[in-house]
Each structure stands twice: as C-alpha cells, then as structure tokens.
Amino acid sequence: MKSIVGSFIALFLCTVLVAQDLPTVTYEIDATQNLDTFAVSLSLDGKLDKSATIFQFASTAPGTYQTMNIGRYVSDFKAFDAKGKELTVTKQSVNQFVISKPQKLTRVTYLIAETFDTQVDEYPIYLMCGSSIENDHTLINAHTVMGYFEGNQKSPIRMRAIGLDGWNEGTALSKVDDYYIADDFDHAVDSPILMGNLTGASTDVAGTKVEIYTYSANDKYESKILLDNMADMLEATRKFLITLPVDRYTFLYFFEPTPPGVTGAWEHSYSSEYVLAEDDPTPDKLRGITDIASHEFFHIVTPLNIHSEVVESFNFVKPTTSVHLWLYEGVTEWASNIILFRGGVIDEDDYLTNAVVQKILVDERYFDTSWSLKKISDESFNGGEAAKQYGNIYYRGSLVAGLLDIKLLELSDGESGLRELMLALVKKYGKGNPISEDTFFDDLADMTSPEIRPFFDKYILEVNPLPHEEYLAKIGLKLEREESGRISITKMEEMTDQQQKLYDAWSMRL
Ligand SMILES: [Zn+2]
Structure with missing residues (x-):
C-alpha cells in the first residue's frame, strides 16, 4: 500500500481447505437506498454447521497494516430462518455478532455505513481501503460491506452490487449473470469494485491485459490519459521481472477534489485501487500517479506472491x-523507483x-x-x-x-x-x-x-x-x-x- 500524508510529500503509503461442504453465500449490496449506508442482505444455498455461531466482520485487511474494526459501521443486524422468523442475535464484540441456532439460518440483513463519510473517534480507515456512496459513484471494498460465518471464511461468494441505472463497473472479478463470483471471503476482499460514471481504457503488455477504470468527480482525469502515462512504467516493470506474473490487471482510479481522509493506493492480486485528490493533471501530478501505480503493481511480487505464513492464511x-x-513495503518501494531508472524511464540524476x-x-x-x-x-x-x-x-x-x-x-x-x-x-x-x-x-x-x-x-x-x-x-x-x-x-x-x-x-x- 502507499498512503499520502501531508501536503509536501507524496508519503508513500495485501490453508487451502476443501470448500465443497460450505454453503455458497449470495450477497445483495444495495447502494441506492441511502447516500451514506449500504443495505446488505445475504442468503445461503445450504445449511451452516451449528458451530458457526459468530458472524465476523473484519478487524483489518491484508496489506493495510491498519486496525479497521468494520463492526463499528454496522447497524440493524438481523438473522432469519427459512420461515422468515427472526433468530436471536447478540453483539459479542465490536466485530462479532452471535446468532442463536445458525443451522436454521437462511438469511441475514444489516445496514453498514460507508467509511468515507462516517466519523469515527479512532482508527480512521484509509480511503483506498474504505467504501463510498454518492449520486455518481460507489466504491466497494468487500471487507467494508461483507463478513463471514465462523469456520466459513472459505465459503464461495456470489455478490450483486446494486447501483444506479447507466453506471458502469470496474473490478478484477468475473461476472456470471448479474453476480460477481469470488472463491471465498479473501478473494472478495482482494477485488475492489468501483461503480459509477467511469471512463475506461485497456491495453496489452506482452500478453498481460491491462484495464483502467476511472471516476473523476469533475472529469479532470480520463482512463486513456492515465494509461498512456504509465505505458513506459509497465514495460520497464516487465523488463525488470522478465515476464509479468499475471495475465490480467485492473487499475481502479477515484478522484475527488477534497477527499475526506488519507488518500493513497492499495494493492491486490489482479488489481489496485487509488483514491487521490482531483488536482489539475499537471505533468508532475501525472508522474506522481504513475509512481504510485509502479509501487502497487510491483506488489504482485511481494507481498502477494512472496509473503510469510502470517499473510498466507490471513x-x-x-x-x-x-x-x-x-520486504513487502520497503523493497517494493525501492523496486518501483529503480525499475524506472534501470528501465530508462527516468535518468540517473532524477533517480x-x-x-x-x-x-x-x-x-x-x-x-x-x-x-x-x-x-x-x-x-x-x-x-x-x-x-x-x-x-x-x-x-x-x-x-x-x-x-x-x-x-x-x-x-x-x-x-x-x-x-x-x-x-x-x-x-x-x-x-x-x-x-x-x-x-x-x-x-x-x-x-x-x-x-x-x-x-x-x-x-x-x-x-x-x-x-x-x-x-x-x-x-x-x-x-x-x-x-x-x-x-x-x-x-x-x-x-x-x-x-x-x-x-x-x-x-x-x-
Ligand atoms: Zn505498498
């Protein structure tokens, strides 16, 4: 990750179990009912084990090194059986709801406030790791709107994000019918979704399909310009790594004039999400954006592929x-800079x-x-x-x-x-x-x-x-x-x- 702190410095700020016995969780995430709150419902296609009493919201997320306590944003949490009768729910700790008789559960509903515009006393969440709803866009990082049942972190997930008519969507997830498909909760968290009035552009870098989606509140940034601006960086990275370790990659950009918190970018296996101030797109600003993209893109190497057991089973x-x-952040930052020098994008003095x-x-x-x-x-x-x-x-x-x-x-x-x-x-x-x-x-x-x-x-x-x-x-x-x-x-x-x-x-x- 890379966060931007202060005004003068771009302060640079991710167990294999057999899943077939776990029920698939289908999420409907509605961003159209309220401008600050997602209305979420989830349903199951099978039975939970009676030991799965806890519904867990994330205390943190991979690559953020930040306490998040997403349970703080949840209200009106309800659980229902097949007949629509409410099951008893008690809140056990900030991120945990205990459901009586989980084996009878078929549906859960709750409201969850967006992180951008919700004031908290401590542990503010980096914008690029958060969630936002407005009239012209929605940003969904899965851990900010979804959770999982105890013992079911590996449950397959289908999710439908409901935005306004006419919006387009950017994400690394694939879609079947109207639903994004994730292997499990970790995969969903690894795949942010940006929706709204977005521009898009794509290219091919030595066999890797690169896509960009951009929300820019005042239309100052367009995907095509951002993509052209990072073409040399992508090629330099390919030379540094000899071959790119992924066959596709999606950059998600979000610009607004006065972002309500710490801006920056967050890396994922097949995508990265950027929340940045919508300043005028001067050459310096565009260069800064590509520098951050270079850092996030290199994260494919570490921590996404080279990491310790602490990251492996999150x-x-x-x-x-x-x-x-x-290694995860220091070496990545070094690599993202020296790639540009050794790849001929910048000269030695600049480096x-x-x-x-x-x-x-x-x-x-x-x-x-x-x-x-x-x-x-x-x-x-x-x-x-x-x-x-x-x-x-x-x-x-x-x-x-x-x-x-x-x-x-x-x-x-x-x-x-x-x-x-x-x-x-x-x-x-x-x-x-x-x-x-x-x-x-x-x-x-x-x-x-x-x-x-x-x-x-x-x-x-x-x-x-x-x-x-x-x-x-x-x-x-x-x-x-x-x-x-x-x-x-x-x-x-x-x-x-x-x-x-x-x-x-x-x-x-x-
Ligand atoms: Zn980083």
Missing part, C-alpha cells in the same frame, strides 16, 4: 504483524534526487530515526505515534533495500543484486509456499552470502544510522552534505576498477 479476527514488512536524496531527507527530518524497521512493523496496527511512524516504511524501508542491493552486488562482485534475489525468491516461493516468518533472514543468507546476515540485524531488526556515504562510495557515488542541510549525490570523477565494476552493475539498463 487472520481477519485479530490483526497479526509480520516482521517482513521491510538519485527523488528516490535517494529525498527519501534520506524525509527519513531524517520527518520521522523518528530511533524506530527500527522491525518496530515499525511490530506497532503497525496501533494508532497515534505508531500510525505516524508507519509512513517511514516507504522511506527508510526503501533506503535500506537500496543499501541491501549495493551490499549484495559487492558480495557477488557485481553479479547479483537485490533484483536477482527477488527473481530467485519468485522462483523459490509463491502463493501456497510462504517464506518463514522466523528463519527468512537466515534463508536469505543461505541463498546469497553468510556475510549478509549482520546487515539484517543492523538495519532491520535493530536501529543504526544508515551508512549512505559508505555504501554509495562502493559504487563510485559521492554523497555530500552542505551546511544548509542540502544533500547531493554525484558520480566520482575517478573510480577504482572495483567501483567502476559495481557502478556498471548497479546502473545497468534493462
């Missing part, structure tokens, strides 16, 4: 942290200024540098100071990934950096084959060099000043700090053979 009941947030110098300045001046990357992940679900420091995963996390790249190049004599390591991880792991939460650092040392192991302790698990000057010098770059605080990075006029070799490997165009 716990919607209780937020669970993973120490490998540095060093915007992806290195600017990130050093933000890390050192805006954030508390006594927070290690591990502490940022440990505390990621807490509000207050933790929520503020979380944003540094995109700065310090990206800088540490850049240093790791240099160290790996040094240890392999220029043969293999972080890109090559990521490509090796894609081959070795993948969905259904998670990395180990506990032994991953040792496993990385086994895959590369034992000499890399202390790097993880020093710059991820513990907190130490980042050795920018020392590491950049290894690749023949000189970092200088002026009294004014300005930082510059320039190429050394004379490089040793070793520096030249590592510089050539580091700056090699794809």
Whole structure:
C-alpha cells in the first residue's frame, strides 16, 4: 500500500481447505437506498454447521497494516430462518455478532455505513481501503460491506452490487449473470469494485491485459490519459521481472477534489485501487500517479506472491504483524523507483534526487530515526505515534533495500543484486509456499552470502544510522552534505576498477 500524508510529500503509503461442504453465500449490496449506508442482505444455498455461531466482520485487511474494526459501521443486524422468523442475535464484540441456532439460518440483513463519510473517534480507515456512496459513484471494498460465518471464511461468494441505472463497473472479478463470483471471503476482499460514471481504457503488455477504470468527480482525469502515462512504467516493470506474473490487471482510479481522509493506493492480486485528490493533471501530478501505480503493481511480487505464513492464511479476527514488512513495503518501494531508472524511464540524476536524496531527507527530518524497521512493523496496527511512524516504511524501508542491493552486488562482485534475489525468491516461493516468518533472514543468507546476515540485524531488526556515504562510495557515488542541510549525490570523477565494476552493475539498463 502507499498512503499520502501531508501536503509536501507524496508519503508513500495485501490453508487451502476443501470448500465443497460450505454453503455458497449470495450477497445483495444495495447502494441506492441511502447516500451514506449500504443495505446488505445475504442468503445461503445450504445449511451452516451449528458451530458457526459468530458472524465476523473484519478487524483489518491484508496489506493495510491498519486496525479497521468494520463492526463499528454496522447497524440493524438481523438473522432469519427459512420461515422468515427472526433468530436471536447478540453483539459479542465490536466485530462479532452471535446468532442463536445458525443451522436454521437462511438469511441475514444489516445496514453498514460507508467509511468515507462516517466519523469515527479512532482508527480512521484509509480511503483506498474504505467504501463510498454518492449520486455518481460507489466504491466497494468487500471487507467494508461483507463478513463471514465462523469456520466459513472459505465459503464461495456470489455478490450483486446494486447501483444506479447507466453506471458502469470496474473490478478484477468475473461476472456470471448479474453476480460477481469470488472463491471465498479473501478473494472478495482482494477485488475492489468501483461503480459509477467511469471512463475506461485497456491495453496489452506482452500478453498481460491491462484495464483502467476511472471516476473523476469533475472529469479532470480520463482512463486513456492515465494509461498512456504509465505505458513506459509497465514495460520497464516487465523488463525488470522478465515476464509479468499475471495475465490480467485492473487499475481502479477515484478522484475527488477534497477527499475526506488519507488518500493513497492499495494493492491486490489482479488489481489496485487509488483514491487521490482531483488536482489539475499537471505533468508532475501525472508522474506522481504513475509512481504510485509502479509501487502497487510491483506488489504482485511481494507481498502477494512472496509473503510469510502470517499473510498466507490471513487472520481477519485479530490483526497479526509480520516482521517482513521491510520486504513487502520497503523493497517494493525501492523496486518501483529503480525499475524506472534501470528501465530508462527516468535518468540517473532524477533517480538519485527523488528516490535517494529525498527519501534520506524525509527519513531524517520527518520521522523518528530511533524506530527500527522491525518496530515499525511490530506497532503497525496501533494508532497515534505508531500510525505516524508507519509512513517511514516507504522511506527508510526503501533506503535500506537500496543499501541491501549495493551490499549484495559487492558480495557477488557485481553479479547479483537485490533484483536477482527477488527473481530467485519468485522462483523459490509463491502463493501456497510462504517464506518463514522466523528463519527468512537466515534463508536469505543461505541463498546469497553468510556475510549478509549482520546487515539484517543492523538495519532491520535493530536501529543504526544508515551508512549512505559508505555504501554509495562502493559504487563510485559521492554523497555530500552542505551546511544548509542540502544533500547531493554525484558520480566520482575517478573510480577504482572495483567501483567502476559495481557502478556498471548497479546502473545497468534493462
Ligand atoms: Zn505498498
């Protein structure tokens, strides 16, 4: 994910069980009855087990690192048997409703407020992970309108989103008759739906079908322009990854003049959702949008394919942290920038200024540098100071990934950096084959060099000043700090053979 905080910085902010015994849940989500609230009804095509007493709303969602407590938005929750008689329901905790005699249940109805325009005292939900209803659009992130019965997270889902006549819809889900089909609750959450007066555009990138749908309140942004603007980025990403790991991908864009909360983007397996301020589409603004798209698109690699067991079987009941947030967000941010440099979309000076110098300045001046990357992940679900420091995963996390790249190049004599390591991880792991939460650092040392192991302790698990000057010098770059605080990075006029070799490997165009 990538969120945008503050005005000056685009502060960059995702068990296989046999399901055939579980009843299919059919949702009707009506956005037309009220401008702030979804009227939801769900029905079952079979019987629940009598142990399925709890209907669970999400406490968080994959890739958000944010406590959400969706139960806060629910009202008028009712459960019915086949004769239409109400079953007793009690609210057990913020996200849990207990239903008496679930084996008799056939239907549930409830109201659930949109997250955009509902005030909450704590844990405000990022807009790109939330829900919205207005006269000309609706945004549905499934965890903000749907839940699941205890033990039935793997139930197949059909859902119909009811919007106004004439609206079009964008989502990565496929549709059968009038219903979107999801394998299970996780798949539904992985597939946001944008409806309304949308523009659309599509293209093909080396066999991958890319679609864009855009809602722009004042028609300032059109899908075709956004797509043209990101064409070079998509091609650079393909070169970096050699082949794109998906055969289709959908970008969902939402622009409004004054978004009511934290804007940014959220990654999914076959799509990403962007909620952004509808400023004038200047070249800078368009570039910023593509930079965020580059970040989200790279998430297909991690955490969507390379992730620990904590992410593999996602716990919607209780937020669970993973120490490998540095990989999911830090490496992703680094990759999304260096892809543009090595792919020839931006030049070296641009890369060093915007992806290195600017990130050093933000890390050192805006954030508390006594927070290690591990502490940022440990505390990621807490509000207050933790929520503020979380944003540094995109700065310090990206800088540490850049240093790791240099160290790996040094240890392999220029043969293999972080890109090559990521490509090796894609081959070795993948969905259904998670990395180990506990032994991953040792496993990385086994895959590369034992000499890399202390790097993880020093710059991820513990907190130490980042050795920018020392590491950049290894690749023949000189970092200088002026009294004014300005930082510059320039190429050394004379490089040793070793520096030249590592510089050539580091700056090699794809
Ligand atoms: Zn991200």
